[in-house]
Amino acid sequence: MDSVLNWLNENSGLILHYGIQAVVALVIFLIGSRVAKFCSNLTEKGFAKKKVDKAVGSFVASIVFTLVFAVTILMALSQIGIETTSFIAILGAAGLAVGLALQGSLSNFASGVLIILLRPFKSGDFVEAGGKMGTVKKIEIFSTELRTPDNKVIIVPNSQIMSGAITNFSRESxxxxxxxxxxxxxxxxxxxxxxxxxxxxxxxxxxxxxxxxxxxxxxxxxxxxxxxxxxxxxxxxxxxxxxxxxxxxxxxxxxxxxxxxxxxxxxxxxxx
Missing domain, CATH: 3.30.70.100 (Alpha-Beta Plaits)
Structure with missing residues (x-):
């Protein structure tokens, strides 16, 4: 017991230093979690206000939350003295590998984001896009759902839509x-x-x-x-x-x- 007390007395400054760092790291983690949640909710409300498909808004909001939360964790680890460079390198390598494996899906996702931002059409518009013609029913993360006049459903990849001409028959009155x-x-x-x-x-x-x-x-x-x-x-x-x-x-x-x-x-x- 005496040896423990002696060790604590000898290292009190070091313990205090790391204790303060741990508390600061915890505060960063808690605040960052709230900021991530706030940004996620703000993103989802923004998409809902613009009347974008709910699935798209939820997905983009989850991406925003993940990115902010990941930055928060890295900041917290860095505060307590853990080297984060290796973590960043590992995440970068993993992201590159996933990107190469899912490049087709990522292309569809990026095209979906462009459809949301540029708004060449909205749900209910009658369009010709991606070589197909029909009424837009859903604008989803990776594809857009069209319904033909004879009630057939066509699922068109978003990248196919954005890579060609889009004719919107409903935009003008x-x-x-x-x-x-x-x-x-x-x-x-x-x-x-x-x-x-x-x-x-x-x-x-x-x-x-x-x-x-x-x-x-x-x-x-x-x-x-x-x-x-x-x-x-x-x-x-x-x-x-x-x-x-x-x-x-x-x-x-x-x-x-x-x-x-x-x-x-x-x-x-x-x-x-």
């Missing part, structure tokens, strides 16, 4: 319908134009501004081609498109204006 209507060369073009205009004027879903366009666009091989370009609200695009196609055909038939099909004239020459 209005769209233009582009129709090409061919009439025969024997048709009265003025009459044909008035028939097309009468069909457009009767369609209540068309917008007055911008005004529609009806013009001769091409003298084709088998027909004179009109372009018919009215504007509608995006939600009315397909119902209006189908209605116009049907009504234009009926109106041209009623006016005895022929819509020709592709044809070829063959001339035969008899040789003796």
């Amino acid at each position: 209005t769209r233009r319908i582009d129709l090409v209507i061919g009439v025969g060369y024997d048709a009265d073009l003025r009459q044909a134009k008035e028939v097309l205009k009468s069909v457009l004027d009767a369609e209540t879903r068309l917008l007055k501004d911008p005004a529609y366009t009806v013009a001769v666009n091409e003298l084709g091989d088998s027909s004179v081609n009109f372009v018919v370009r009215p504007w509608v609200n995006s939600a009315d695009y397909w119902p209006t498109y189908w209605s116009l196609m049907e009504n234009i055909k009926i109106a041209l038939d009623d006016a005895d204006i022929n819509i020709p099909f592709p044809q070829m004239d063959v001339h035969l020459h008899k040789q003796d």
Whole structure:
């Protein structure tokens, strides 16, 4: 017992020094844990405020927590005199190995982050992305879920989406319908134009501004081609498109204006 007391008396300064370091390290650990949790919650709330998919927000928040917590542990270990350089080297090597093994998944994750930051589309938008077309249902960590008009679900990797062109059909409130209507060369073009205009004027879903366009666009091989370009609200695009196609055909038939099909004239020459 005396020897223990003597040792404590002889090393009291050293014990006090390491005790203070241990207390400081504990304080750093506790404060760092709270900071990591705060940053994680702040990140998740920020994603939720921007109406980003909850799974994405939770995943990014967990990454933020892990990074801040790892820095806290390294700071605490460094405070009590433990060399952290070797730990950092080991973590770096492990991170490199994992990165090489999961480079495809990391590419999808990075592309998912870009989708969240750049916001080329959101849930509910009808898009063409990654060579696929459909309504965006979910924007997840590694992939985006699309639903086609015939109710098929397509899972598209995020890297495939970000590596190509993205067409968002829902971002703008209005769209233009582009129709090409061919009439025969024997048709009265003025009459044909008035028939097309009468069909457009009767369609209540068309917008007055911008005004529609009806013009001769091409003298084709088998027909004179009109372009018919009215504007509608995006939600009315397909119902209006189908209605116009049907009504234009009926109106041209009623006016005895022929819509020709592709044809070829063959001339035969008899040789003796």
